[in-house]
Amino acid sequence: MTDVDRSLRETLSSGASRVFNVVEISQRLLQEETADRLFATRALNNAVFIKRPKDAVAPSAAGAVARTAEIYEDGQLKTIEIGAPARVEKGDIATILYLPYDTDDIVGGGNTIELGRRGSAQALLELTGLDIRSDDTASVRDAALLEHLDDLPSLDPFLLKDKFEIEGLDAPEAFFLISDAEFQEIKKFIVDKFQPITKKVIDPTSKNAAQSAETFIMKLWEGKDLIYLEPMTRVFRIDPDEARDVYYSWKGILYYEFQYKRAQRTLLSFVDWLHTKAMPEHYLKPAMRAELEELIRAITSTVARHLKNSSDILRIYNQAYESLFIHGGDSRPFIDFLNESQALFWDIAASISAMNHGVSVWRQRTKNAKDGKLSVEELRTLLELLDRVVV
Numbered sequence: 001m002t003d004v005d006r007s008l009r010e011t012l013s014s015g016a017s018r019v020f021n022v023v024e025i026s027q028r029l030l031q032e033e034t035a036d037r038l039f040a041t042r043a044l045n046n047a048v049f050i051k052r053p054k055d056a057v058a059p060s061a062a063g064a065v066a067r068t069a070e071i072y073e074d075g076q077l078k079t080i081e082i083g084a085p086a087r088v089e090k091g092d093i094a095t096i097l098y099l100p101y102d103t104d105d106i107v108g109g110g111n112t113i114e115l116g117r118r119g120s121a122q123a124l125l126e127l128t129g130l131d132i133r134s135d136d137t138a139s140v141r142d143a144a145l146l147e148h149l150d151d152l153p154s155l156d157p158f159l160l161k162d163k164f165e166i167e168g169l170d171a172p173e174a175f176f177l178i179s180d181a182e183f184q185e186i187k188k189f190i191v192d193k194f195q196p197i198t199k200k201v202i203d204p205t206s207k208n209a210a211q212s213a214e215t216f217i218m219k220l221w222e223g224k225d226l227i228y229l230e231p232m233t234r235v236f237r238i239d240p241d242e243a244r245d246v247y248y249s250w251k252g253i254l255y256y257e258f259q260y261k262r263a264q265r266t267l268l269s270f271v272d273w274l275h276t277k278a279m280p281e282h283y284l285k286p287a288m289r290a291e292l293e294e295l296i297r298a299i300t301s302t303v304a305r306h307l308k309n310s311s312d313i314l315r316i317y318n319q320a321y322e323s324l325f326i327h328g329g330d331s332r333p334f335i336d337f338l339n340e341s342q343a344l345f346w347d348i349a350a351s352i353s354a355m356n357h358g359v360s361v362w363r364q365r366t367k368n369a370k371d372g373k374l375s376v377e378e379l380r381t382l383l384e385l386l387d388r389v390v391v
Contacts, residue, residue, distance in 0.1 A: 008098075009107045011389065012048070016357040020049040020155040023103055025175050036172035039145065040138035043128035046103050050096040051154055053088070053350060053391055088350040089343050095150040099127055115150040145169060153349030158186050158255060166222055166248075187221070190254045194220050196325045201232065223247030236335050246338055249345035256348045257314050263356065267307065270359050274300050277372040278379060288376065295383040302390050303358065306351035313348045358390035 011019055022038055026045040029036050037045050094117075100110035113123045124130045124146075132143040148167055152159050157178035164171050197220070198213035206212065219228050226233065226243050233243045274296050284292070320333035337344070365382045366372050374382065 008050075011050070011357070011361075012106060016360050016389075017154045017156040017353045018051040018357055020149065020160065021106075022047050022049065022175070023100065023106060024048075025177075027103060029172075029174060034174075036174055038171055038175050039142050041128055041130040041142045043099065044097075044130065044142060044146075046099060047128075048098040048100070048106065049149055049155060050098060051152075051353065052094055052096060053354075054092055054094050087343050088347045090153070090346050093153060093346065093350060097124075097146075115146060141169070145171075153252070153346040154353045156255075156259075156353075158183060159252070166224060186255060186258050189258045190251055191217055191221060193254050193321075200325060220247065221251065223251060236331070236338050238338055242342070246341050249341040250338065252345040253313065253317055253341065253348060256310070256345075256352050257317070259352050259356070260310050260314060260348075263352075263359070266359055267303070267355055270355075270362055271300065271303055271307075273362070273366075273372050274303075278374075278383070280373070280376060280379070284376065288380075292376075292380060292383065295380075295387055299358070299383065299386050299390055303355060306355050306390070309351045310348055310355075313344050316344070354390050358386050361385055361389055 012021060012024075022044070023046045026037065039045050095115040097113040097115060098110055099112070100106045100108065102108055111127050113120050113127065121132050124132060130142055131139055132146070134140070144167070148163055148169065149155070149160075152163060157176050161176040161178060161183060164176075194217045195213075198216055201216060202209055202213045219225050223229075224244055224247075226240070229243065229247065230240075232238075233240060238246050278296055279289075279292060317337055320337045323329040324331050324334045362382070365378070365385075366374065369378075
């Protein structure tokens with residue numbers, strides 16, 4: 001197997017938000033004898049897309065700042081000191097295109113291309129036959145698909161479907177592993193967050209106030225009619241050249257708020273397992289116990305950092321939002337939020353994706369374990385895996 005991801009097997013089977021397994025869906029559609037394909041370039045339908053932090057994003061002593069986080073220990077919340085890296089931004093997350101040698105054995109090895117990296121255009125041409133510089137209609141569309149995949153901070157099914165819809169890219173529904181009911185639930189959560197804003201921009205006594213409010217909310221949801229949104233762009237001092245990305249990032253942060261709230265109980269259960277259930281209760285040789293305890297400390301610290309980072313970002317947003325739109329206060333914090341929204345979007349995506357990936361692997365590896373207890377070798381394998389994926 002290549003070094004694309006030493007934990008690829010678990011990553012693929014855990015359904016992590018860092019992976020878009022196009023080849024698996026394409027193979028299933030072939031078995032069902034349907035003609036649906038995502039890409040016109042045949043080889044791209046045999047690909048797996050993977051998001052992962054670049055090596056330079058790893059926390060370093062020079063770039064760290066002292067922070068605290070609350071974690072569960074012995075069933076109680078405990079405050080710990082952690083080191084946090086500088087904020088993760090767009091250029092810090094790589095989009096890897098992995099082409100397995102054998103589509104029936106995806107983890108058996110393959111070629112990789114990091115999208116957007118120097119030489120990637122030539123690699124795409126040699127390995128897939130796609131010339132992204134071609135003006136052929138099919139090539140232009142495939143190149144646009146790759147660009148939009150690279151433009152996302154994670155590969156969550158909701159973000160994939162929403163991005164494709166907004167950009168007007170037709171794609172078979174089978175490639176979006178999210179039900180319409182779940183998509184609409186998330187959309188309602190986000191749209192409801194936009195509702196109070198209408199009171200600031202729509203005169204409630206006007207003849208078509210309700211219809212105007214609905215139109216405004218949908219325009220904000222799509223975030224691409226910049227002429228309609230120009231007054232808001234001007235009032236909140238958004239750079240017009242970045243307005244579309246700002247509005248999309250704002251919506252993306254709301255999506256991750258939904259994710260954070262939905263997954264919080266499971267995340268805390270994961271941390272509680274690390275603290276109270278992971279270590280075997282029977283005698284262990286001191287060296288083995290020390291090794292396992294060090295792995296647990298490292299993983300717990302990383303999870304705590306991601307939890308803290310996510311809650312910090314959501315607090316920045318919600319305090320600014322409520323101050324202005326709920327309490328009618330100062331607009332400056334919200335303007336500051338919008339100006340930083342693109343970096344915040346990628347940063348919260350990196351943290352929540354890391355935690356979700358870890359939880360998915362943990363649940364998969366402990367699903368048949370009584371009270372979460374594993375053998376020493378099973379535990380060490382799991383902890384080593386978690387230490388690689390929760391980054």
